[in-house]
Amino acid sequence: MDDTPACCPPVDGTAMSTARAAEVAALLKALADPVRLRLVSLIASTGTGEACVCDLNEAFELTQATVSHHLKVLQTAGVLEREKRGVWAYYRVRPEALAAVADVFSSPALAGVRA
Amino acid sequence: MDDTPACCPPVDGTAMSTARAAEVAALLKALADPVRLRLVSLIASTGTGEACVCDLNEAFELTQATVSHHLKVLQTAGVLEREKRGVWAYYRVRPEALAAVADVFSSPALAGVRA
DNA sequence: GCATCGTATCGACGCATGTCGATGTCCCGG
DNA sequence: CCGGGACATCGACATGCGTCGATACGATGC
Numbered sequence: 001m002d003d004t005p006a007c008c009p010p011v012d013g014t015a016m017s018t019a020r021a022a023e024v025a026a027l028l029k030a031l032a033d034p035v036r037l038r039l040v041s042l043i044a045s046t047g048t049g050e051a052c053v054c055d056l057n058e059a060f061e062l063t064q065a066t067v068s069h070h071l072k073v074l075q076t077a078g079v080l081e082r083e084k085r086g087v088w089a090y091y092r093v094r095p096e097a098l099a100a101v102a103d104v105f106s107s108p109a110l111a112g113v114r115a
Numbered sequence: 116m117d118d119t120p121a122c123c124p125p126v127d128g129t130a131m132s133t134a135r136a137a138e139v140a141a142l143l144k145a146l147a148d149p150v151r152l153r154l155v156s157l158i159a160s161t162g163t164g165e166a167c168v169c170d171l172n173e174a175f176e177l178t179q180a181t182v183s184h185h186l187k188v189l190q191t192a193g194v195l196e197r198e199k200r201g202v203w204a205y206y207r208v209r210p211e212a213l214a215a216v217a218d219v220f221s222s223p224a225l226a227g228v229r230a
Numbered sequence: 231g232c233a234t235c236g237t238a239t240c241g242a243c244g245c246a247t248g249t250c251g252a253t254g255t256c257c258c259g260g
Numbered sequence: 261c262c263g264g265g266a267c268a269t270c271g272a273c274a275t276g277c278g279t280c281g282a283t284a285c286g287a288t289g290c
Binding site: 015021024025032033034035037041044098099101102105106 | 221
């Protein structure tokens with residue numbers, strides 16, 4: 001047996017690459033905010049799958065400018081997509097973005113360690 | 116019929132609560148960093164499910180203090196747990212934390228909108 | 231055309247966060 | 261007992277981010 005108290009079992013190459021880590025981190029950063037999380041949830045939980053900004057504004061005790069800012073962050077990250085119909089603007093969730101997050105944290109290399 | 120161009124189909128109560136949003140956001144904030152993401156990945160991808168700090172230090176071009184800081188953030192958020200054995204400190208992934216994230220973004224209220 | 235309403239953008243402010251060097255603490259070997 | 265190695269903590273700095281008020285922009289209605 002090897003009873004030398006070596007601390008360093010070498011790391012295999014299964015780990016996430018730096019580039020991919022940056023991608024995922026960018027996506028998570030967009031979602032790592034209570035307001036934005038609730039925005040996504042509110043939009044997703046509508047029957048139609050979309051919501052207009054006037055609804056979302058009333059759901060928070062925040063300035064319209066702030067809500068608009070959060071919506072833009074989510075849109076830039078690819079979580080939401082915007083469509084303007086008439087006077088109003090509607091936001092829709094892009095399910096692929098959320099699925100991507102779910103996939104990362106369901107992957108055997110991360111969550112499945114104890115499987 | 117109602118042909119007034121009302122923009123506001125009311126929001127049902129299916130959405131995430133403010134309190135839960137804050138919880139999830141805190142967890143996501145801990146994970147929304149390229150370095151921390153790679154730390155979790157590195158630890159999870161070891162055969163033993165744990166890694167010692169000396170390994171992790173060498174995997175980044177960062178100060179030991181910075182890596183230690185990131186590890187503490189992950190530990191505080193409940194993503195990692197720490198165990199000191201002899202001279203070395205070992206970190207292990209808490210699968211429940213990662214599963215919680217996966218669950219949130221797999222829930223029908225969010226990802227399943229288009230199902 | 232002009233006032234109005236819905237939404238996006240701008241500039242500024244304060245607070246949180248990532249990074250570092252230096253120092254502290256604990257444990258082990260000699 | 262004392263020196264050294266492994267990590268954690270501290271203080272400081274720069275940058276990023278959430279929030280706001282004010283303003284700009286485009287479509288409607290009168």
